[in-house]
Amino acid sequence: MKFINYLQSISGISIYPLITLVLFVLFFIGAAYLAFSADKRMMEHVSRIPLDKEEN
Template identity: 60%
Template sequence: MKFINYLESISGISVYPMASLLLFTAFFVAASLWALKADKKMVDHISRIPLENDDANPQ
């Protein structure tokens, strides 16, 4: 028996794909709004963090 047949036998299973799509869409919209409204100086600072030389933590 295929896995899809097990899923079809569960009542109310069709709610989960719709809930996950709505959750993903809400997160994507919230992240996009934050990115558009974020302070440009903060975004510039965050983008430079990986390039900064950290003398306190030698590798």
Template identity: 50%
Template sequence: MKFTYYLEKITGVSIYPIISLLLFVTFFILVTLWVLRTDKKTIEHVENLPLDND
């Protein structure tokens, strides 16, 4: 039997892809807003962290 057969038998299984998409879009929007609102000095500090020997 195929995996989709078992998914068809679960009541309300169609809500999971919608919830997953909403979580992804929300996370993506929040990260984008955080990046756009972050101070340039903070971004320069974070991008130079791998190069610091301290």
């Protein structure tokens, strides 16, 4: 018996892929919102941290 047959025999299993998809989409919408709404000066400062030779 194939693995898919075991999954089909579990009642209510079809909701889990939908929940996972919704969480995935919400996460990336949130990440995109934070990326586009971030302060540009702060992003410039953070992007230069690896290049700074000064050690604090």
